[in-house]
Amino acid sequence: xxxxxVYATLAYMVWGMFPLYxxxxxxxxxxxxxxxxxxxxxxxxxxxxxxxxxxxxxxQVARQPKVLGAFALSALLLSSNWLIYVWAVQNQHVLDASLxxxxxxxxNVTLAYAFLGERPRRGQWMAVGLAALGVLWLxxxxxxxxxxxxxxxxxxxxxxxxxKVAVLGALEGLTLETMMLAPFAAAYLAYGVWHGDSVxxxxxxxxxxxxxxxxxxxxxxxLLFAAGARRIPMTTLGILQYVSxxxxxxxxxxxxxxxxxxxxxxxxxxxxxxxxxxxxxxLFNNRxxxxxxxxTAS
Numbered sequence: 295x296x297x298x299x300v301y302a303t304l305a306y307m308v309w310g311m312f313p314l315y316x317x318x319x320x321x322x323x324x325x326x327x328x329x330x331x332x333x334x335x336x337x338x339x340x341x342x343x344x345x346x347x348x349x350x351x352x353x354q355v356a357r358q359p360k361v362l363g364a365f366a367l368s369a370l371l372l373s374s375n376w377l378i379y380v381w382a383v384q385n386q387h388v389l390d391a392s393l394x395x396x397x398x399x400x401x402n403v404t405l406a407y408a409f410l411g412e413r414p415r416r417g418q419w420m421a422v423g424l425a426a427l428g429v430l431w432l433x434x435x436x437x438x439x440x441x442x443x444x445x446x447x448x449x450x451x452x453x454x455x456x457x458k459v460a461v462l463g464a465l466e467g468l469t470l471e472t473m474m475l476a477p478f479a480a481a482y483l484a485y486g487v488w489h490g491d492s493v494x495x496x497x498x499x500x501x502x503x504x505x506x507x508x509x510x511x512x513x514x515x516x517l518l519f520a521a522g523a524r525r526i527p528m529t530t531l532g533i534l535q536y537v538s539x540x541x542x543x544x545x546x547x548x549x550x551x552x553x554x555x556x557x558x559x560x561x562x563x564x565x566x567x568x569x570x571x572x573x574x575x576x577l578f579n580n581r582x583x584x585x586x587x588x589x590t591a592s
Contacts, residue, residue, distance in 0.1 A: 298525025310541025334509030417575030
């Protein structure tokens with residue numbers, strides 16, 4: 295099996311179970327959770343770099359403004375995605391989060407077409423159109439765009455696109471992103487301590503311990519995802535991504551007891567139908583190519 299598939303699948307499984315972790319820090323404001331994630335993630339990846347003795351890339355990247363600019367953008371996308379996700383979990387919108395990550399594979403198809411020159415086949419465009427119909431249905435039923443879902447899909451879709459073409463490896467790239475975010479995170483946390491309303495002052499050892507765990511819990515799946523993204527096509531990433539929203543959907547309905555009305559279920563069904571079309575089209579196309587190669591070889 296392609297190791298990229300293994301890396302990406304493990305990353306999506308961990309992300310799917312993230313709400314169980316964020317419920318442990320539900321009393322901490324979402325922005326403060328994100329700031330802690332940034333600082334603890336940086337400490338974790340720097341420890342890994344120290345063990346591996348991989349520091350030479352920092353001097354090289356420092357002399358490449360375009361690379362720094364690209365990673366500044368990916369860091370912004372990453373932190374935005376973190377903030378929206380944590381807010382969604384803390385405010386009983388896990389179902390919306392699952393919808394966003396169900397949409398993500400089809401966002402990846404569109405981004406690959408727009409920026410990487412990949413040409414989606416007719417069946418893939420049908421899937422994208424069916425998903426768009428599902429989003430339109432949900433918008434009409436609720437009277438507003440499903441902004442949480444769309445924001446999560448777009449921020450992580452563009453983040454995945456940038457990491458796909460990044461010049462740095464998974465570990466180095468994540469380190470650079472968290473290094474860029476860390477000054478803002480540290481300033482925010484210092485401000486909270488100064489004003490006496492930080493969890494570092496008011497929280498107990500359990501709360502601080504859960505926040506510290508955010509370092510490895512955040513860094514490890516991101517490293518797995520980045521390593522997987524560099525080894526397999528974005529369309530394959532899209533198929534594997536079903537793992538995460540499926541777990542999210544089950545958690546939202548079975549564990550967190552979020553309401554799932556029939557009109558909303560119809561919108562989900564349209565998007566699930568799009569994913570079925572997308573997956574079947576990919577299977578049939580792979581089979582056709584395999585038969586063509588066999589015929590050519592014979």
